[in-house]
Amino acid sequence: MKIFGLSLLAASAILLGPMSRPGAQGPPARPTAEQNFLWYCIQCHGPRGDGKGVNNTAKLPVSPRNLTDGRDMAQFSDEDMTRTINRGGGASDLSPIMPPWGNTLSAEDIRDLVAHVRKLCQCQFDPKAKERFLREQGKMPAQSQALDPMKETSR
Ligand code: HEC
Numbered sequence: 242m243k244i245f246g247l248s249l250l251a252a253s254a255i256l257l258g259p260m261s262r263p264g265a266q267g268p269p270a271r272p273t274a275e276q277n278f279l280w281y282c283i284q285c286h287g288p289r290g291d292g293k294g295v296n297n298t299a300k301l302p303v304s305p306r307n308l309t310d311g312r313d314m315a316q317f318s319d320e321d322m323t324r325t326i327n328r329g330g331g332a333s334d335l336s337p338i339m340p341p342w343g344n345t346l347s348a349e350d351i352r353d354l355v356a357h358v359r360k361l362c363q364c365q366f367d368p369k370a371k372e373r374f375l376r377e378q379g380k381m382p383a384q385s386q387a388l389d390p391m392k393e394t395s396r
C-alpha cells in the first residue's frame with residue numbers, strides 16, 4: 242500500500258511537472274515549450290503533434306491539425322499561429338474547437354510554443370502556400386480579415 246501511495250505521489254509529481262515542482266528551491270522555472278505542449282496541447286494534437294491526441298475521435302467535427310505536416314503548416318505565419326494560440330481557432334477563421342490560450346499562457350509561453358510548432362512541422366511560412374490553401378477553401382487572402390471569426394470551416 243505504501244509503495245502504491247509512493248508511486249501515486251511520483252505519478253502526480255510527473256503529471257504536475259509543468260505547473261509545480263514540489264521540493265524545488267526558489268520560484269519554479271518557467272515551463273519549456275515542450276512541457277507546455279505536453280500539458281495543454283497533447284489531448285488534441287497528440288504527443289508528437291501529429292493530431293492524433295485522445296480527443297481526435299469521429300465525434301469531433303474538425304480534426305486537430307497535424308502539426309507535423311510541413312506542407313500544410315507552411316500556410317501559417319508566426320503571426321497566424323500566435324493569434325490562433327492566443328485567441329483560438331475562431332479568431333483565425335478556423336474551427337473554435339481549437340481553444341484560446343491567452344488567459345492561460347503568457348505571451349512568452351505562446352511565442353515559445355510557436356517556435357516549438359515550427360520544429361514539429363520543420364517548416365517556414367510560405368505566403369504562396371497560404372494563398373493556395375485560401376483559394377482551395379474559396380477565400381482570398383485579402384478577405385480573411387473580414388470573415389466572421391466564429392464561422393465554422395467546412396473542413
Ligand atoms: C480541444 C482540442 C485542441 C487543443 C487542446 C489544442 N488544439 Fe490546436 N487545434 C485544434 C483544432 C481542431 C485545430 C484545427 C482548426 C481548423 O483547422 O479549423 C487546431 C489547430 C492548431 C494550429 C494550426 C492553426 C494555426 O492558425 O496556426 C496550431 C498551430 C495549434 N492548433 C496549436 C495548438 C497549441 C500550441 C495548443 C496547446 C497550447 C493547442 N493547439 C491545443 C484543436 C486543439
